[in-house]
Amino acid sequence: MIKIQNITKTFGKIIALNNISLEIKDNQILGLLGPNGAGKTTLMRIINGFLRQDSGEVFIDGVETNKDEMIEIKKSIGYLPENNPLYEDMNVYEYLEFISNSRKVENFRKRIKEVIEICKLQDVVARNISELSKGFRQRVGFSAAIIHNPKILILDEPTSGLDPNQAQEVKNLISEFKKDKTIILSTHILSEVEEVADYVVIIHKGKIVAEGNIADLNKMVLKNNIIRIAGRFNKDLESFIPTVIRGIYQISLVSESSDGIKEYEIETEKDLDIREDLYSLSVREGWTLVELYKTSASLQDVFRELTRE
Amino acid sequence: MDKNNVFSIIKKELRLYFNSPIAYIVVFIFLLLSGFFYSRPLFVYGYVTLRHYFDLLPLFLLFFVPAITMRIFSEEYKTGTIEIIYTLPFRKIEILLGKYISSISVVIFGLLFTLIYPISLIFLGKLDIGMTIAGYIGVLMLVVFYTSVGLFSSSLTKNQIVSFVITFFILFIFFILGKLGMFVGDLASYIGIDLHFDNFVRGIVDVRDIVYFLSLSFLFLYFTYLSIQKEK
Numbered sequence: 001m002i003k004i005q006n007i008t009k010t011f012g013k014i015i016a017l018n019n020i021s022l023e024i025k026d027n028q029i030l031g032l033l034g035p036n037g038a039g040k041t042t043l044m045r046i047i048n049g050f051l052r053q054d055s056g057e058v059f060i061d062g063v064e065t066n067k068d069e070m071i072e073i074k075k076s077i078g079y080l081p082e083n084n085p086l087y088e089d090m091n092v093y094e095y096l097e098f099i100s101n102s103r104k105v106e107n108f109r110k111r112i113k114e115v116i117e118i119c120k121l122q123d124v125v126a127r128n129i130s131e132l133s134k135g136f137r138q139r140v141g142f143s144a145a146i147i148h149n150p151k152i153l154i155l156d157e158p159t160s161g162l163d164p165n166q167a168q169e170v171k172n173l174i175s176e177f178k179k180d181k182t183i184i185l186s187t188h189i190l191s192e193v194e195e196v197a198d199y200v201v202i203i204h205k206g207k208i209v210a211e212g213n214i215a216d217l218n219k220m221v222l223k224n225n226i227i228r229i230a231g232r233f234n235k236d237l238e239s240f241i242p243t244v245i246r247g248i249y250q251i252s253l254v255s256e257s258s259d260g261i262k263e264y265e266i267e268t269e270k271d272l273d274i275r276e277d278l279y280s281l282s283v284r285e286g287w288t289l290v291e292l293y294k295t296s297a298s299l300q301d302v303f304r305e306l307t308r309e
Numbered sequence: 310m311d312k313n314n315v316f317s318i319i320k321k322e323l324r325l326y327f328n329s330p331i332a333y334i335v336v337f338i339f340l341l342l343s344g345f346f347y348s349r350p351l352f353v354y355g356y357v358t359l360r361h362y363f364d365l366l367p368l369f370l371l372f373f374v375p376a377i378t379m380r381i382f383s384e385e386y387k388t389g390t391i392e393i394i395y396t397l398p399f400r401k402i403e404i405l406l407g408k409y410i411s412s413i414s415v416v417i418f419g420l421l422f423t424l425i426y427p428i429s430l431i432f433l434g435k436l437d438i439g440m441t442i443a444g445y446i447g448v449l450m451l452v453v454f455y456t457s458v459g460l461f462s463s464s465l466t467k468n469q470i471v472s473f474v475i476t477f478f479i480l481f482i483f484f485i486l487g488k489l490g491m492f493v494g495d496l497a498s499y500i501g502i503d504l505h506f507d508n509f510v511r512g513i514v515d516v517r518d519i520v521y522f523l524s525l526s527f528l529f530l531y532f533t534y535l536s537i538q539k540e541k
Contacts, residue, residue: 049395049396050392050395050396052540071398071399071400074396074398079392081389081392085388085389085390085392085393086390087321087325087390087393088388089328089329090324090328098317098320098324099393099397101317101320102317102318102321102397102398103397103398
């Protein structure tokens with residue numbers, strides 16, 4: 001378990017992390033979400049010992065980090081830094097050999113072979129890292145992070161800068177590897193968190209503004225119901241609907257196509273579902289409906305709401 | 310401290326030096342220049358001696374050593390690989406020593422080629438072997454000292470050129486103090502390189518001179534250690 005207590009970190013006048021506390025359970029996949037510059041990278045760097053906090057403590061399995069350069073703790077962490085820096089003048093095998101020797105991986109030749117297979121690097125093993133495409137580079141970084149089979153895996157923006165296929169490959173690697181592992185993953189891509197993480201922490205300006213699983217977070221922001229209705233109407237819904245259905249807060253016209261199909265967004269009281277009423281109303285009025293659905297707030301809405309300037 | 314960790318870093322550094330063309334180019338240029346100054350007295354005046362070569366070496370190394378050491382930390386800062394090496398289970402002191410030893414090794418690798426000078430002189434005339442060995446011990450002392458300054462400068466900046474210039478500047482002060490000894494007083498001349506290095510060149514291996522070079526090296530290694538403790 002990783003326990004983070006009241007961590008504060010400043011860089012000059014900038015407060016990167018402001019009194020953050022967080023618990024990460026074993027085998028949890030934690031998604032750190034936040035706009036650029038929110039403090040995600042700083043938090044990850046403090047956990048893995050690259051940076052030192054100004055105040056507060058981090059405990060990994062009960063051991064406080066930042067003691068004696070935390071050599072023992074570093075052994076159980078695999079880390080893929082943001083932008084994935086690599087030694088450009090080495091070939092892939094040399095690089096993996098350096099990392100596995102540094103981490104004292106037993107039977108390292110066999111293990112290098114294994115990670116090369118897992119990360120599908122067979123074709124580029126002898127290539128210089130400087131010649132690799134971004135997708136391959138990311139896989140090299142990932143294989144270096146897992147080569148010692150770490151208990152904790154910290155991935156800082158593992159899919160940034162990759163095309164959708166490459167990003168999917170990295171996500172597949174994460175899912176493949178997640179068994180019996182604690183994974184901390186930072187990103188500003190929301191769908192990624194929804195796909196991979198089972199617990200989400202949203203950081204904004206160095207503070208945790210929300211945490212929980214995705215359903216919890218949705219509830220936090222989704223205060224009202226929103227219904228969307230589209231079709232051909234012979235009345236102006238904005239003035240008409242509130243006179244026949246109760247509990248309506250607001251109706252607004254979202255779009256109108258050239259062939260006369262209008263789309264409205266209707267905001268109602270929480271826990272009120274007016275879809276049946278709307279359907280009966282359309283039948284009665286002779287409207288042609290093309291769409292009628294209830295929207296749920298996406299993580300994106302949660303994110304926007306919480307990190308609004 | 311774990312010597313396997315130090316060894317692992319040495320291996321990595323040497324690999325990076327010799328996988329890229331920089332080390333070869335620098336060594337080549339160094340040999341070209343030093344070869345000229347070795348062969349001139351021999352062919353023009355017919356002297357069988359390494360004096361001229363040794364006399365110029367502190368100046369040559371002033372360019373050669375920083376060219377080798379400038380990348381040692383700076384490149385890692387610039388490319389971000391410092392984050393990799395600092396999050397591997399190494400102690401800072403192991404990283405420092407690994408980088409120091411590998412840089413010295415590359416400089417010595419370049420100097421090894423110059424052994425052809427004394428070897429050829431043995432065949433060409435009567436070379437004072439004792440004096441030559443003392444001279445090379447002096448060269449080794451220079452390398453140990455210069456490299457420690459190079460390491461320190463490189464730990465300060467992510468810009469390799471700046472690292473080169475700082476190394477050159479610091480070493481130049483030690484170099485020029487020795488040259489100006491008679492004008493600026495005894496203390497300055499004691500701090501300067503010449504007084505100590507000249508003893509070796511004249512064939513005198515004095516413990517005090519060894520202590521001078523080693524203590525300066527230790528001092529700059531200690532500065533480097535302090536410098537890498539700070540977050541960049």
